[in-house]
Structure formats: C-alpha cells, structure tokens
Amino acid sequence: METVAREMPDALEEACGVFGVYAPGEDVARLTGYGLQALQHRGQESAGIAVGDGEHLSCYKNVGLVTQVFDDAVMDALVGNLAVGHVRYSTSGAAASREAAQPHLSSIDEVEIALVHNGTLLNTEALRTSLEQEGAVFASGTDTEAATYIIAEATRRTGSVREGIRHAMGVLEGAYAMILATPEALYAFRDPHGIRPLCIGRLPQGGWVVSSETCGLDIAGAAYVRDVEPAEVVRLGREGLDAESGPAAPHRASCIFEYVYFARPDSVIDGQSVYQARRVMGAILSQEAPVDADLVLGVPDSGTPAAVGYAEASGIPYAFGIVKNHYVGRTFIQPTQAMRERGITLKLNPLPSVIAGKRLVVIDDSIVRGTTSRQLVAMLYEAGAAEVHLRIVSPEVRWPCFYGIDTATRDQLLAAGCTTEEMRQWIGCDSLAFISPEGLHRAVGGARHQGWCEACFTGSYPIS
Numbered sequence: 001m002e003t004v005a006r007e008m009p010d011a012l013e014e015a016c017g018v019f020g021v022y023a024p025g026e027d028v029a030r031l032t033g034y035g036l037q038a039l040q041h042r043g044q045e046s047a048g049i050a051v052g053d054g055e056h057l058s059c060y061k062n063v064g065l066v067t068q069v070f071d072d073a074v075m076d077a078l079v080g081n082l083a084v085g086h087v088r089y090s091t092s093g094a095a096a097s098r099e100a101a102q103p104h105l106s107s108i109d110e111v112e113i114a115l116v117h118n119g120t121l122l123n124t125e126a127l128r129t130s131l132e133q134e135g136a137v138f139a140s141g142t143d144t145e146a147a148t149y150i151i152a153e154a155t156r157r158t159g160s161v162r163e164g165i166r167h168a169m170g171v172l173e174g175a176y177a178m179i180l181a182t183p184e185a186l187y188a189f190r191d192p193h194g195i196r197p198l199c200i201g202r203l204p205q206g207g208w209v210v211s212s213e214t215c216g217l218d219i220a221g222a223a224y225v226r227d228v229e230p231a232e233v234v235r236l237g238r239e240g241l242d243a244e245s246g247p248a249a250p251h252r253a254s255c256i257f258e259y260v261y262f263a264r265p266d267s268v269i270d271g272q273s274v275y276q277a278r279r280v281m282g283a284i285l286s287q288e289a290p291v292d293a294d295l296v297l298g299v300p301d302s303g304t305p306a307a308v309g310y311a312e313a314s315g316i317p318y319a320f321g322i323v324k325n326h327y328v329g330r331t332f333i334q335p336t337q338a339m340r341e342r343g344i345t346l347k348l349n350p351l352p353s354v355i356a357g358k359r360l361v362v363i364d365d366s367i368v369r370g371t372t373s374r375q376l377v378a379m380l381y382e383a384g385a386a387e388v389h390l391r392i393v394s395p396e397v398r399w400p401c402f403y404g405i406d407t408a409t410r411d412q413l414l415a416a417g418c419t420t421e422e423m424r425q426w427i428g429c430d431s432l433a434f435i436s437p438e439g440l441h442r443a444v445g446g447a448r449h450q451g452w453c454e455a456c457f458t459g460s461y462p463i464s
Contacts, residue, residue: 016102016118016404017042018198019216020084020179020186022236023207029078031209031220032085036066038219039212041264042118043087046101050114051080052183057112061086061101082236084181086116099140103181106152113152113161113182117144118212119175119196119404122463127171147172151180162244165189165233169246174463175255175403177228179210185237186210192246193253193462194230195403195453197269200241201225208236213267227270252451253462255403259444260394261302261365262405272447275305280443281393281435282309282363289433290314291361291389299348299364299376300324306393307363316361321354322376344375356384366394367423370414374427381428390429395437396420399459 017039021031032049047069048061058078062069066087086102103114121127121143128138131149138145150171155164165180165187175195180187188210190198201209201222209222217224228234231246255262258269265275282305296318298307311318325347360380367373373390380388396415410416414423424432435443437457441450455461 016089016116017087017212017216018085018116018118018177018179018210019212020082020116020181020188020210020236021203021207021220022082022186023203023205023209024081024238026203026205026207027075028080028083029075032083033066033070033075034219035209035211035216036085036087038216038264039087040066042212042262043089046088046098047086048101048103048116049078049083049085050103050105050181051078051083052114052181053080055183057105057114057181057183059103059105059114061103062098063101080183082181082184082186084114084116084179084186097140100142102142102144104140104142104145104148106148108152108155108161108164111155111182113148113155113180115144115148115151115178115180117147118177118198119191120402121147121172121174121176122402123173143174147176147178161185161187162233162235166246169231169233177212185235187233187235188228189233190228190230192231192249193251193453194248194451195253195255195462197254197258197263198228199224199226199269200228200234200236208241210234210236213263213269215264215267218266224268249462251462252449253453254447254449254451255405256440256444256452256454257366257394257405257456260440265302265305270447270449272444276446277444278302278305278393279309279312281440282306282311283313284439284443285363285391285393285433285435286310286314288436288439289391289431291391291431293359293361293387293389295319295321295355295358296361296363297321297355299362302365303363303393306365307361310361310363310391314361319354321351321360323349323351325349344372344379348376348379350380350383350385352383355380357386358384359387359389360385361389361391362429363391363393365392366397367392367414367427368397369412370423370427373429377427377429387430389431390424390427390433392432392434393440395434395440395454395457397456399456401456402461403453403455403463405456 019035050059124143127146154167177196177198201217231248259277296311298304
C-alpha cells in the first residue's frame, strides 16, 4: 500500500472536490478527468473515477494528481454512460493511500454503487462501530466508506436508492456534498445546512454534469443550471433530472470561506462570483484599514483579486511583486529542517526590482498559525521593502473547523491566544488589520442566500 504522510499546513486546506457526469455516447471518463483537473485545487493527495455502463461499475483510483493517476490507457478502459470522480485532501481518516482514495464502492445485492464526498462526518466512529458489529469490514479509516455502507444497507432494506440516501441523511451528522453512482444513474445530495457547495450543469448534447464548483462545469462545456439545495436529492439518468427536497435545517450555514480562499476565482457559488467577492473584500478592507503606502501586493493566488480591489479603492498602485511557483506539490520533497524553516521559499519569491525601497500593503486571505505570514514578511524586508502593512480579507481565525477543512487545533491558531498587536509583533510587520465580519458579509451580498457558517471566526457551530 502506498501511503503519503504530510505535515499540518499553515493554511485552511480544502478537503475534496467531487464531479459527476451522465452523458450516454460521450467519453464520460475523460470529461470527468477534465472536471477533476479544474477542481484540483480542492485536493491533491489522490484521485479516482468510477464509470457505469448500465450493468456494472468500473473504478480506478490512486495516490497523486489527476494527471499522475490517469493516462490514456486507463481512460480508454473506463467506458460507460456515466462517471463520478473525486480529488482528495485528507481531513478524516487515514493519510493519503489508494485504499482511502475515492470513489468508495459497495454493492446492494446485485447492484453496485460508487460514492464520492466533500466534507467531514462528525459521527464516523459511532457509525463504524455499529457497522462493524453488523459484520462490515473496512478497508480504510475514511468517513466516506462508512457512509457508503450506510446507504447500501438502507437501500437493500427499502429497495430504493433514493430512500437509502434519505435514510442515510437522517443518520449522517456533519457536512457533506455527495454524488452516488449506480450503473444507471447519478444521485447528488447535500447536508441539510448546505455547508459544502454542489452545482448542476447541462451539456450541449443533453447530458448532465454535477460539480463542487462551476469551474468544473466550464471545463466540461456544460452550462450552469442551478445549485443542489440543502437536503435535496437530485437523480440524473435516462429520464432526465428528477429532484426531491427533504427537510432542510432551520438556518442555512454555507461555508463563507469558500469565497475567501477555497473556491477558484472563476467559480460562481449561489449566484455570487467568487472573483468579484474577493475584489470587494479588498475594497472594503481599504476603507476599514487604510494606510499610506506606495504599492499594493497580493499573496498569490487568492490574495490577488482582493489586492486589485484594495488598490482600486485606495488609489495606491497595484504591483506584481510576489511570484508563486505553481509546480511544487505537497509530496514533492521531504525537506531538511533548514528548508522547513524557510519552507515558504519553495512556493513564494518576492521581486526586489519591484519592492525595494517601497512601502507595501500586502493582502492575504487568512492567518492560521502565522508562520507563513512571518516568513513572508521577513522575505519582503530581505528583498528591500521599506515597510510592510499586512491586510487580511477574513476575520481572525480563532476556532478549528470540523466540517471538511483541515485546520490546526485551537491552541495552534495564532489569533486564538493573541491580540492583533501581539500578532503584529510576532509576525514582524509594521501594521496588521483584518476585515470585519460585517465587511465580509457585504462582500458576499450577491449570494442568493445569506446564511453562513462562520464557526472558524466565531466559535458558533451550526452542527454540534
């Protein structure tokens, strides 16, 4: 078994991306591969695709990026009318391994199912214990495998996949955006709070696509139709789209950090452009925390749109002063201790010719443990910056996330135990400011709903 260990990141890391397509006559495996490449930012540890041909499911998955896992020979062997795929970043269960990679497969008597999941279940241990007492044997430690068993057993009892999913939704606790494939159809569904995103698109030839983000629809050539609603089960098959709503939670709680960092800037979530939201965050932050400076820099990639917005609103010129190496993956190297201490230099490098002698406003998405911010500020001073004023387009991250985001424990979160001034002194910048919760709400005001999960800022969790 190939297993890849990893260190706790100094960032909020997305857990997974899911993608599905129902399109008889199309190369559904390659369409899914394209979709997963568009969602690669949501998980880089493993990738997998399962296809259904009307009678059986075939699956291939492994550790690595999409382009590392799949080649032409693998894709040629994955033939069917529908497909479901997944990219993973582990937050629940084992480290990256082929066994932990998704889709997870099970069978309902003679019918096979494949499940992919973005999010985290809170009651996984209780579910696993109960299932093991009933004879279930697990190949991995993931919550998704437990969910697959739950759905399969409930479907066997009820004789209906939709009813099996409904039963599971009453048992599963936590955040989930899932796609389930049978050999004949896809089922897409979200938890009652709608914490993680999931959307539906239509192919020009009449097929259907489901994706964690609209950027996945775009690369497949699908037109956006709508988002999957909280507690809704959507079936996509020969009869077309058939949706059934369930009892949603009293208060919606979609993850607001999707707009800050997780989602690609070219995605649209619940009608709100991610790029425009980030741009407005920067503009609002320039009003809430102005500063005299010569240049505005964005920490790539998520800080760039906000930096543009800050520059536009403040009148301070925007400059491209930090270069990001996009080709360094998490498993690229096991660095020496000396390199760990300067680990950020693997990914970010300042341009002295741009920033030397300048007073800088540096826009970033968040501060978690603070080590990356501290290293970045030191690098900017080494490159000749006269002043560094750090501006963050999220409120202070004081609480861990339990809904599918990889965060440190609370004692490792810098803002949990420090004032803003103490954080500034430790990071070493000239000034430090965060956007207000009210400002962040204004920036995402174009979303069709205004119910947010902000537990990482407030400690108020929608699911106990």
